[in-house]
Amino acid sequence: MNEAVKSKEVGWGYHWPVMIIVIIASVLNWWIGHLVFTRVSICxxxxxxxxxxxxxxxxxxxxxxxxxxxxxxxxxxxxxxxxxxxxxxxxxxxxxxxxxxxxxxxxxxxxxxxxxxxxxxxxxxxxxxxxxxxxxxxxxxxxxxxxxxxxxxxxxxxxxxxxIPAWWFIPTQWLLGSGIIAYWTKDMKESEAGITFWAINVIVVALIIVFASLIKQYNFSLDNAYLALLSGNSLYFLIWFGAGCSFNWGVFVIFEGLPWRRIKPPTLGAIVGLISVLIISVIATLVSIAITKSIWPPTGPEDINYLLQAFVLVYAGVNWSFAIPLVFPSKRTGFPPTWSWESKV
Structure with a gap:
């Protein structure tokens, strides 16, 4: 790609088609998967x-x-x-x-x-x-x-x-997708940067679990910490987790960190970005559940099929929000990144 084109600053409108493609591909993947695996089963x-x-x-x-x-x-x-x-x-x-x-x-x-x-x-x-x-x-x-x-x-x-409990994936996507870990560890040795990466990851996971527990969407128990970390206690939390994994990397990468990298200092911008994406994930969770509930209305309080389908739908987004930028690298998909938190916007 021409370097002049790579470095040229572009607005949100340039990247929206990619995000729309990600959403369409995710919905199609979910629906086609449903059509296929209701007829052919593997597990x-x-x-x-x-x-x-x-x-x-x-x-x-x-x-x-x-x-x-x-x-x-x-x-x-x-x-x-x-x-x-x-x-x-x-x-x-x-x-x-x-x-x-x-x-x-x-x-x-x-x-x-x-x-x-x-x-x-x-x-x-x-x-x-x-x-x-x-x-x-x-x-x-x-x-x-x-x-x-x-x-x-x-x-x-x-x-x-x-x-291995999967909750580390949301902060990992934020650290890598937003590029903030590269900014924080730019003067560190590679081993030090890796240790810092996982230390921050664990802290963010702990904060998410504490907050989710406070709002009764997670049930962490010291009596059985391992099993508590695996599942929490709410399908809504699992769906939110899938939605978070769908957006947390893709939004930062595809939109090249905008609008959050306009916020200075970079650490504040990255934290505001993470909170924003987590809120977006809540909205995506509610929309996904509304869609699947309209297609598979529950027959009673024990019927959670619509929640399982919402879980499948948001996880389709995990696939495509990563796959499209990674396998089609370009300025439009935002990968590989051509910006940093030190860039002037």
Whole structure:
């Protein structure tokens, strides 16, 4: 891309088409997934098949990005490359979900497997940049061996079902998507930056859990802290979490940190941005529940199918808010970032 075009400041209107595409793709993914998995089942649970396949597909997108888009680097046209990467990621996502169903009970171990894969790829390559200088394909082979080993160890070592609580994902998206962690750690060594990243992450997770507990949407118990961290006590909280994961990275990246990077100092702008996106997630949660409730009206107080469908809908947004900017890098999608918190706006 021409450097003059890359550095040119653009307004919100330039990026809105990408966000609209993300929303449309998410709704279509949710609806097509519903049509497919009500007819063809992999694990026997419709909503889990939908979520599992597109989260595993997204994980493969992450892996290809970590590997510098290898093995697709010979495709010079970025649009063609993006389509091939998406197709490959989806093929592998569905394939690995199917293969996993033949080995373990995905109703029990589906989320622990996916949570482990996302956690370890972020730890090794997005926060500590392990093996960054090792050439490909050697790096890819080492990565896969390490990730699979760590996921298996995690499931074995942690109490059943062996899942790493996923609440770290919202602050991770904020730190990486907003670019604020790069600003805060610019003068640190790589190891120090990685430790700082996770320290901030844990603090933000704790604040979210405390606040959610105060408003009765989360039930944290010291008597069984592990299980409390896994599920909380409210499907509404889980839907909000999915909505937060849908917006928290995509909004910052696609809109290039606007309007929050106009706020100075940068730390204040980033914090206001995080709070704003969390509020947007509440609105998205209410809208998603209203949509699914109108399609699947509950037959009684025990009928929560509409909430499960809302959960599936917001998680579709997680896939596409990441996938579209990552596999179609350009100024319009906002990835890779061409701005910083020190840039004049």
């Amino acid at each position: 026997g649970i419709e909503w889990l098949d939908i979520v599992g396949t597109y989260l595993w597909a997204l994980w493969w997108v992450f892996a290809f990005v970590v590997w510098g888009y290898w093995p697709f680097t010979r495709i010079k046209n970025l649009s063609s490359r993006g389509i091939v990467i998406l197709g490959s990621a989806w093929f592998l996502g569905v394939l690995f979900w199917y293969l996993a169903s033949k080995i373990v009970d995905l109703g029990t171990y589906g989320f622990p497997i996916l949570a482990g894969f996302f956690f370890w790829i972020v730890v090794t390559d997005f926060s500590f940049h392990l093996w960054a200088k090792i050439p490909l394909p050697k790096k890819a082979v080492l990565n896969l061996l390490l990730w699979y080993s760590l996921v298996i160890l995690t499931i074995i070592i942690l109490p059943k079902p062996g899942q």
